Each structure stands twice: as C-alpha cells, then as structure tokens.
Amino acid sequence: MKIVAQFEIPYFQFLNEDSQVVGDLPNFAKDPANLLRLYRLMVLSRVLDAKAIALQRTGKMGTYPSTRGQEAVFIGMGDAMLPDDIFVPYYREIPTLMQRGVKASDLLLYWGGDERGNYFADPKKNLPFAVPIGSQALHAVGIATALKIRHQKNAVIAVCGDGATSQGDFYEAMNVAGVWKLPVVFVVSNNQWAISVPRSAQTAAKTIAQKAIAAGFSGEQVDGNDVIAVRERIAQAAEKARSQQEPTLVEVLCYRQSDHTTADDASRYEQKGIREEEWKKEPIARLRRYLESIKAWSPEQEEALQTECTNEVVKIVAEYEGVVPDEPTAMFDHLYATLPDIYADQYEMLKNIGGTNG
Amino acid sequence: MAEITLVEAITQALAYEMKVDPNVIVLGEDIAKNGGVFRATVGLLDKFGPERVRDTPLAESMIGGLAIGMAIAGLKPVAEFQFMGFIYPALDQIINHAARIRNRTRGRMSCPAVFRAPYGCGIRAPEHHSESTEALFAHIPGLRVVMPSSPARAYGLLLASIRDPDPVVFLEPSRLYRWAKQEVRDDGKALPLDVCFTLRVGTDVTLVTWGSLVKETLAAAEMLAKEGISAEVIDVATIKPLDIETILASVEKTGRCVIVHEGARTGGVGADISAQLAERGLMFLKAPVQRVTGYDTIVPYARLEKFYLPSEKHIISAVQQIMEFA
Secondary structure, eight states: OOOOOOOOOOEEOSBOTTSOBOSOOOGGGGSHHHHHHHHHHHHHHHHHHHHHHHHHHTTSSOSOOOOTTOHHHHHHHHHHSOTTSEEEOOSOOHHHHHHTTOOHHHHHHHHTTOGGGGOOSSTTTBOOOOOSTTTHHHHHHHHHHHHHHTTOOOOEEEEEETGGGGSHHHHHHHHHHHHTTOOEEEEEEEOSEETTEEGGGTOSSSOSTTHHHHTTSEEEEEETTOHHHHHHHHHHHHHHHHHHOOOEEEEEEOOOOSOSSTTOOGGGTSOTTHHHHHHTTOHHHHHHHHHHHTTSOOHHHHHHHHHHHHHHHHHHHHHHHTOOOOOTTHHHHTSSSSOOGGGHHHHHHHHHHOOTTO | OOEEOHHHHHHHHHHHHHHHOTTEEEEETTOSSSOOTTOTTTTHHHHHOTTTEEEOOSOHHHHHHHHHHHHHTTOEEEEEOSSGGGOGGGHHHIIIIITTHHHHTTTSSOOOOEEEEEEOSOSOOOTTSSOOOHHHHHTSTTOEEEOOOSHHHHHHHHHHHHHSSSOEEEEEEGGGTTTOOEEOOOSOOOOOSSOOEEEEOOSSEEEEEOGGGHHHHHHHHHHHHHTTOOEEEEEOOEEETTOHHHHHHHHHHHSOEEEEEEEESTTOHHHHHHHHHHHHSGGGOSSOOEEEEEOSSOOOOTTTHHHHSOOHHHHHHHHHHHHTOO
C-alpha cells in the first residue's frame, strides 16, 4: 500500500470568540476605518432584519428569511468583492446586495411579493435570488465560463447554504469549475440548519470544505462570526479566481439565529439553549468589543449609530411601502421579449375581468 | 447547391451562426472531437476551436444550468442533450430558470439559449432513447418548443431559434436525421418561429402534425388523394406558442381534422389542439376531431417499437372514419 494523495482543510480565524486577535491581522484590518465600515453595515443589517420580521408579523411583508447571526458572512463577502465581480446569491443575502448597490427597499419589495424587487438598477453584476436550492451554482459556472471565453478578469461569487451542498447541482458546478479552471468562488454559508435538518444529518463529511478536494481545487473553513476572516478569505479566493482562474470553496461557519423563515418555527426541532450558547460568538458584539479595545469605538458612537440605522430603516420601509402593486397584466409583460400573438386573448381577458378580488 | 440530410442541415446552421456571431457557443456531451453521437456537431471543433465547441462533463442538469449562466452573461449557447430521455435532469434548470429569468428580473436579464435534443422512436435504440415528450415543455410558460421535420426547416428554424431572444427547446426527429436529402441553401436565412407550415393544400380534411410523423402524414395524404380524398397537411413546427389560427383557418375550409403525433395520447399536444378546435372551431366541424398518437404506454424496446409508432395506415383509417360523417 502507498498513499497516493493527501489533503488538509485549513481553518481561518483572526478575531476569536473573546475578541482577541489571533495571529497577524490581514492588512485591511489594520486600518480601523475599514472595520468601522463593516461594523456599521452589520448593525444596519440587523436593524433592518428585525424590522422586516416585524413587517411580516403585521401582514405588511410576505415570508421572509432572516439574516440574524449571519451578518459577518454577508457583509464580509460583499466587502470582499470588486464592483465588476458577478454575485450569484441564494436568497438570504440582503446585506450583500445592499453593499452591491441594490436598493434595500427593492429587496423588501421582493419579499413583499413583487418581481420588481429583482429589477436591480445595476445591469448584470448581481443575479436575482434563486429559490430552488443549489441551482444557482450552475449559473455561476456558466457566467464564469463566459468571462473566461471573453478574457474578462472578474470573479464570480456563488453562495449557498449547507443544505444545498447535498444537491447534485452543487457537485456538478464544482466539478466543472475544477476541470475547466473557472474563476468562481463557492461560498457555503453553513448556518448549521437546512430548515429543520441539522448539518450533521446533511453529510457524513467532517467538513463541507473538503468537498472541493474531489473537484480538484482547494477548500477551507472560515469562522463566519469573524467578519475579518470572512472578508479576508473571500477576498483572497476572489483574487485567485481573477488572476489564476482557480476556483475555491469557502465554508463559512456561522449560526442561524432565527427560524429558517418567518413561516418556520424552530422550537419544533432546535434543542433548547443552543441558540443562546451560539449567541456568545455572534459577529457584531465580537467586532464591537474589539473596536472598543483599540479605542476605535465608544458607547456614545454606538448609541448614535443605532439611532442612525433606525432612521435609515424607517426611510427604507417608507420607500418599500410607497410602491403600489403593478398592473395585473404585468404577469404577461416579461414572459417573452415580445408576447406571442396567441396570448392576446388571455391578456385581454385578464385586463377586462381582472382577478378574484378585482 | 448540395443536397443534405436533416442532421447535416443542423450542422450547417450551427456552423453558419457560429461564423457570423462570435457569441454562439456549442456545448454538450461528446460534441467536440466526436462531433456528437449523431454527428450533428461534426467539424465545428476544427472550425471554431475548443473555447466555443465544448465537451462538458457528463451531467445534464449542469449542461442546462451552464447554458443559462452563459446566456445571462450575453452568450448564445446551444446545448445538446444526447437524447430527449436524458434531458430530464435539466428540467429543473429549464423550467425554474431558463423559462423564468426574464420574468423574474422584469426584463433585466434573459436566456437566449437553445436546448437541442434528438427525440422519437424508430431507430432501434435502447430504452430512454425513444422519448417524444414535447408536451412537458409545451406546458411551461416562457419556453418555445420547436420541432423541425425536413432539412430545410431544420436549417431555417434552428437559425431562428439561436437568434431568438428567449429560450428554445429544439427537438430533432432522430428517425428523420438521415431519411431524406434536400437542397438547402447555406444563406443564413431563418424561417419564422411561432407559425405553422402548410405542406400540402387540400379541401376535405386537415392533417395536423409535426416532427417525425410529417413523413407518414404526407405519405398518407398521397394515398388518400388516390382514393379521391383531398387532405391538407400542416406541419406545426413551433409547438409552443402554437399557431392555432392557421389550423383553424384550414379546418374552417375542410371541416375535418386529424391530429397526428408520436408522443403518448393523454395530455399530448394533440389534446390541446383538439380543445382549441372545440372552443373556437366547433361550428366549422363536419365530424369529430380525431387523434392518431402514440399509445399511453412506455415506448417499447426495439422489437415492438414499430407497433407503437403511428403509421400511414392509422392516419388513413382515422380519415376514412370521419369522412363517413356528413
């Protein structure tokens, strides 16, 4: 017997659970201004998230997937991308899309049940949310192939959750990314749950990151409650994609501090106490304690930021609530580039008869 | 001008469009060096190189999803599935994304991709190589389904499908790939989508068909003529959206209609045409609309497949029955 191949899965953390620096900080994190930018965005995300849930509870929003506890994943990722990189989300990345220039009110509009919420201003840099789990990973490799054919040096960042890593599409996307050397970063936001099924019931693999090994490229784990680590490792992977046309799988370990969506009740399956235990690691307090320790943040600034974010969210919600529903015939408007003549009858019927309530 | 087969017309259309449009990319299993299992892409690798003629790993959902990503990024991918029976893993991608991305993004993004597959039985192939399940796709809003039946229509309709700004499922009758040759000018002229082609003008009965069974239907019309029955033959060509106006106009003239298709009867596209004739053409009809279709069975393996496939005999018998009305 001889060993023909051996592999290692590294784990990255720069700010530990006690907000202590582990090893050397990456360069960007040595400038407190960069960390303050990330901090403000994470706080804004959490305030907006709480408001979105409140809107749903009062009937002003459809089913909504919370970002609570995953702020470092989504904000670190958004900060790691360059404007011309292509972002391929699943459906929880409201904070990242806000960083990418999408209006927050549009994102609420999407979850409020209006396709126009996907009508982002910036043409093809951000894909819309993809609800069928894992399916978007294949669009990412298709886009990455197009970039490669055109010799465009941009990265494609594709995100999914831990549940999606059981999907064939996820493996198929990684496989072709490896064999075609595509400029793509697969980010798995491993929040430990796929609705009610825990990570341990999803795969017997010790890490999700190691799934990249079978596809012929590297995978790594990152502390998803450490925004510095998320930002640094995804930025490195994206740079590797741009400059070397090499894919990477980044498994970001975090915890879903919420139900799966507002339509879910995690008390049916989540062990008591675990969420509280995980909360000790949560990303916002972790960074705040560090910023305070280096005298870059004060309770006064915190109070001002909370007020600022609350006011910002009031504006976002007002903008969202100000959008009146589209015309019923809008359902035909973008079915095809030009609506085929044979659908004219159905279009007229809808226009004249309207819906059950209209 | 050379005479070419249907499969050669496919190759000719792909080569023409790849030459004039650098965004056209061909991808699929065994399509590059091997030229495809039916040789539909033969020679393209040498002409256009491995960047644009891409052998993919063996995963059909991936082929569908890759093509969608490429199309979103502004390419015009033409993805080949080896047989229609192997397109099913990509249904999620085609139904949930290709057909919807324009609607989902209110026109910000689109999916100008073509999903090609050979379809139909009669080539003595193993199981799963004989499917005729176009009705699955015809049911899906946002898709086009195009099925050529001659070299000239294969050439013109494939060009139109590649140039179309929306996703097209392009199903090629494998039984007719090398059945007949026809002169096809390589002039890049597309044929119109979304319209039927009237292949034979008649006055007594309208025979509506598409794809593989155009062959048998034309032969049946010829035999019926000898009996003094004048049959009009319509090749639907674009199954979705379906040009019912041409069919209605023909049935208004003939008063009789037989719909001929290879796919299973229940829920087949013939059922929809028949329903539309009942809704809008009942007053013209001198006799009930008839369907001549594949049975509601799994397509049998090679030894029995000839009993599955509708023949001239079935078509003539259906016409004779309805000629007895009025």
